[in-house]
Amino acid sequence: xxxxxxxxPEIKRDYLDTLQINIGYKCNQSCSHCHVNxxxxxxxxxxxxxxxxIPKVIKTNNIRLLDITGGAxxxxxxxxxxxxxxxxxxxxxxxxxxxxxLTEPGxxxxxxxxxxxxxxxxxxxxxxxxxxxxxxxxKGVFENSILALKKLNSFGYGREDKxxxxxxxxxxxxxxxPPSQKELExxxxxxxxxxxxxxxxxxxxxxxxxxxxxxxxxKIIGKLKEYNKLLKDNHNPGNINSVMCRNTLSVDxxxxxxxxDFNQQLGMRINGDIKHLDDLLIPFVSLKDNPISxxxxxFGCTAGAGSSCGGELA
Numbered sequence: 001x002x003x004x005x006x007x008x009p010e011i012k013r014d015y016l017d018t019l020q021i022n023i024g025y026k027c028n029q030s031c032s033h034c035h036v037n038x039x040x041x042x043x044x045x046x047x048x049x050x051x052x053x054i055p056k057v058i059k060t061n062n063i064r065l066l067d068i069t070g071g072a073x074x075x076x077x078x079x080x081x082x083x084x085x086x087x088x089x090x091x092x093x094x095x096x097x098x099x100x101x102l103t104e105p106g107x108x109x110x111x112x113x114x115x116x117x118x119x120x121x122x123x124x125x126x127x128x129x130x131x132x133x134x135x136x137x138x139k140g141v142f143e144n145s146i147l148a149l150k151k152l153n154s155f156g157y158g159r160e161d162k163x164x165x166x167x168x169x170x171x172x173x174x175x176x177x178p179p180s181q182k183e184l185e186x187x188x189x190x191x192x193x194x195x196x197x198x199x200x201x202x203x204x205x206x207x208x209x210x211x212x213x214x215x216x217x218x219k220i221i222g223k224l225k226e227y228n229k230l231l232k233d234n235h236n237p238g239n240i241n242s243v244m245c246r247n248t249l250s251v252d253x254x255x256x257x258x259x260x261d262f263n264q265q266l267g268m269r270i271n272g273d274i275k276h277l278d279d280l281l282i283p284f285v286s287l288k289d290n291p292i293s294x295x296x297x298x299f300g301c302t303a304g305a306g307s308s309c310g311g312e313l314a
Contacts, residue, residue, distance in 0.1 A: 204311030239306035
């Protein structure tokens with residue numbers, strides 16, 4: 001069978017423990033690798049009615065972690081309210097932060113808010129070198145990211161003696177698989193500590209998904225077919241049981257449900273009768289053993305050492 005004809009293996013959902021919500025597509029950046037096509041011009045935002053459903057769904061389904069993403073999720077006017085309400089339920093909250101939002105006018109107190117509510121931060125920093133970061137994410141992004149990291153460190157984030165988690169995220173600048181997570185983490189620690197005095201908890205390496213803005217980028221440079229083949233050629237069946245779609249549910253800004261954030265951007269809704277956050281308010285409802293909607297992009301999660309929102313799978 002030709003590699004181009006290879007189909008992603010059938011997989012089913014396990015028990016749900018993480019709710020990942022895309023609270024809105026508006027962002028203060030326009031990164032070249034962004035699979036959401038986020039930018040300052042996007043206007044999609046989760047409504048107040050949908051926001052109010054989230055704590056109810058978390059309680060009904062015994063959700064362990066609320067994973068908030070975007071865009072820049074902090075731009076949503078109800079971001080802080082939602083964080084405080086969910087933390088009051090003794091549920092972990094993760095903020096997928098682009099770092100530069102912490103340096104924007106009007107958001108000077110955001111780092112302190114996140115620290116006081118013990119919010120986990122997973123922050124994008126695709127390289128420890130200024131040129132590489134600015135090429136991928138925009139001029140001045142690296143400098144502002146370093147300022148933001150120093151601010152987070154000042155509140156105790158990323159320090160071993162504090163209970164404030166600061167994870168950094170690396171993704172390749174070009175169409176290749178990420179390098180070894182452990183080896184790159186050691187390099188990040190050395191470079192960021194020696195050059196800037198910065199500390200962090202963990203480094204996650206992620207493969208770029210060939211959808212939306214990154215797919216268009218690959219088309220422009222004539223590398224889309226080559227990159228898709230690279231992902232398929234490096235498929236590792238051992239990663240199947242650890243892919244995040246098995247225990248994570250993705251929610252779009254309208255409240256509709258998807259197996260993962262990538263499926264959300266492709267409009268591939270979840271299988272079965274449960275389609276919206278409203279449907280998860282029914283007691284004893286379960287998604288376990290639901291078939292997961294898959295496509296060629298799923299090879300991005302299983303290629304090599306694997307890739308998920310929590311880094312390597314292998």
